[in-house]
Amino acid sequence: MKEVTLTFLSLFISRFCASFTNYEPRLTLHQDSEDRVRYNGTHNTVLFHEEGSDDIYIGAKHLVLRISLEKKLIMQYFSLCPRDGQNWNEISCSYMTTVIQQFEDSLFLCGTDGHTPQCWKLYPPAENQTSAISAGFSGRGISPYFVSQNLLTLAADGDLYAAAPLYSDGSLLQFRRNRGKRKNTWMYEKWVLEPTFISAAWIKRKDDPENEKIYIFFREKNSDSNPEADPWISRIAQVCKVDEGGPKRFFQNTWTSFLKARLMCGIPEESLYFNRLQDVFVQEADDWRDRRVFVLFTSSWNSSAVCIYSLSDIARVFQNSSFKDFHENIPNPRPGMCVADSRKLPGETLSVVKDHAEMDDWIQPMNKQRPFYISSLNYTKIAVDRVMGTNRELYNVLFLATENRIHKVLEHNSKPFIISETLLPNRMGHIQTIQLDSKKRKLLVGLPDELALVDLQSCQNYNQSCEDCVLARDPYCAWAEAGCRPVDNTEWGGIQDVAGGITEICKGSKTRRKKRDTPEMLSCDVPQTTYSVLLDLPFYLSCPIHSHHATYVWEHSNQSSKCQQDQSTCLHLITAVKEDSYGTYECYSEERDYTQCVKAYKLVPKLDNTATSISAQGAAMAFTVSLISALCL
Incomplete structure (x- = not known):
């Protein structure tokens, strides 16, 4: 029964996605081999980079590497193995880097050898000195024991927050404040059930710092044992930054402001929900109420969805919702509120937090809409950039990663448009992490053995003509005298x-015309290729596909025909050349209001009885393609 249900849901998603145009990448691009830095990561990559900086730190087995973004070279390495005198011992140790975080006056590093997690501090180079790593100290509760175990870290306002198991068997996995200027604080163990922590964010409030929150995104096991229920539920939780636990007699060193709510992403009228939270991107804004949260989900039927939430809506649920299974008067102060001294909170307030920390209301996407984007692909990572176009309007561009590709998606009027997909070679392994640098216009992609630097702009890929540049709908690019170029916000020129x-x-x-069947017939101005072919032999003509959003057609003797199309080529097959097969063939692409002639051929009779090599190749190709087409029907 469950398999039938999943099959139905997969079919529903396919039809749902098909109902939207442009749910396929318009262009397929390939990652430039020059924009990569190779290293030996041994199947685990931790990446740290401050936006605008030239330094990228990669954590791998035994080592932390410092890479120059501009030079695309490894500039320095730091060994996590024990020291031998003044030099790092070259003997291999078992540490795998799990944490790289800017904290206090240094980079905070942690690693695991499977027995005792350790942490270090990497101090930046002083004048006439190189960087140095301090002696190690215990990383228990900050780093996991094994790289396969769940991990989350966040440095915020002088404090380090982390989620990692306290024991090697993975037990006591909680979100804690572990180090810093405030007291160490942890969770009540019954608040979550087998959690997987995904992300955490510090939400600054310039006008009200005492009410600043730390939001935690995670999924946990569903307590509903119904076999039709999804085994996971996606959550968002809050704690107050100033929370230092309760009084000595109750909730000492335990969060007093912890509340959680369900993140809803789906189509309620179809009882269709995406319950497996995968990744989160919190977008910056001057006013915290304007900040948006882009959340990536997957489902039990191998589909993905992106839902967008307003931070003001999230805060409203925690402030106003009733508490699940709590039916008495809500005490004052309200449970979950930030207070100047959490150690003075009354027992009535703390009891509600202890036993009824879940909100009745679910967190709905903005304007209670359906998911912004649904796909049959299995996305794993998300990043979002905000780009100003030549009209001085701001546009959101999403970067969604699968195992080996990056999709670049425009958000406009709450609808997606997939600008392009960038393919990474299979030998590079699965994408493990991505990080956006908006200032440098780069997406840093961490893989097991390589760092790929993906250009956010890629305007050279739309450089065939003004029309090609405009059709891309890429807010990073505009057409100018020099071609399709990155938008320069200081000059505000270009066509877009x-x-x-x-x-x-x-x-x-x-070359523009409105419709192919209107009297405005075009004259094809591309160079024409002439072939001499024999009667009764098969032959094929090919036309390159540039845009997957365009429709490609062949015109011959005032007749139009669709092509047989794959990812990169549009073919016209002639199973047996006849007298009326000779003449001119033109391949046109039609996209939106633009039509262009892509290829032009002329077939003429061949007078002798010897087939040319071109004809022989054409016959073989035509036969192969025809056979494959027949088998696929």
Whole structure:
């Protein structure tokens, strides 16, 4: 029964996605081999980079590497193995780097050898000195014992927060404040059930720092034992930054402001929900109420969804919702509120937090909409950039990662448009982490043995014409005299239509027409290739596919025909050449308001009886493609 249900859901998702145009990447790009830095990561990569900096730190087995973003070179390495005198011992040790975090006056490093997690401090180089690593100390509760165990760290306002198991068997996995200027604080063990912590964010309030929150995103085991229920539920929880635990007699060193709520992402009228939270990106804004949270989910039927939440809506649920299974008067102060001294909270307030920390209301996406984006692909990571176009409007661009590709997705009017996909070679392994540097216009992609630097702009890929640049709908790029170039926010020049991709704004176009069947027939101005072919032999013509959003057609003797299309080529097959097969063939692409001639051929009779090599190749290819097409039907 469950398999039938999953099959139905997969079919539903496929049809749901098919109902939206442009749910396929418009362009397929390949990662430039020059934009990579190779290293021996041994199947675990931890990445740290401060936006705008040239330094990238990669944590791998035994080592932490410092890489130059500009030079794309390993500049320095730091061994986590025991020291031998003044030099790091080259003997291999078992440490795998698990944490790299900027904390206090240094980089905070942690690793595990499977027995006793250790942490170090990496101090930046002083004048005329190199960087140095301090002696190690216990990383229990900060780093896991094994890289397969759950881990989360956050440095915020002088404190270090972490979620890692206290014991090697993975037990006592909690979100704690472990180090810093405030008291160490932890969770009540019954608040969560077998959690997997995904992300944490410090939400600053410039006008009200005492009410600043730490939000924790995680999924936990569903207490509903119904076999039809998803085994996981996605959550968001809050704690107050100033929370230092309760009084000595009750909840000492335990969060007094912990509350959790369910993150809803799905189609309620279809009882269709994405319950497995995978990744989170919290977007910055001057006012914390304007900040948006982009959350990536997957489902039990191998589909993905992105839902977008407003931070003000999240705060409203924690402030106003009733408490699940609590039916008495809500005490004052309200449970979960930030107070100047949490050690003075009354027992009535703390009892509600202890026994009824879950909210009745669910966190709904913005405007209670359906998911912003649903896909049959299994995405694992998300990052979001905010880009200003030539019209001085701001656009959100999402970067979604699967195991070996990055999708670049425009958000416009709450609808997605997939600008492109960038393929990474299979030999690079699965993507483990991504990090956005908006200032440098780079996406840092960590893989087991390589760091890939993906250009956020990639305007050179739309450089065929003004129309090609406009059709891309890429807010990073605009057409100017020099071609399709990155938008320069200091000059505000260039032709761009991010909202609609309408090419009428390109002046002097010679190839545009509204519809192929209108009287405005085009004259094809691309060079024509002539082939001499024999009668009764099969032959094929090929046309390169640039945009997957375009429709490709062949025109011959005032007749139009669709092509047989794969990922990169549009074919026209002639099973047996006849007298009326000779003449001119033109391949046109049609996309939005723009039509262009891509290829042109002329077939003429061959007078002798000897087939040319081209004809022989054409016959073989035509036969192969025809056979494959027949088998796929």
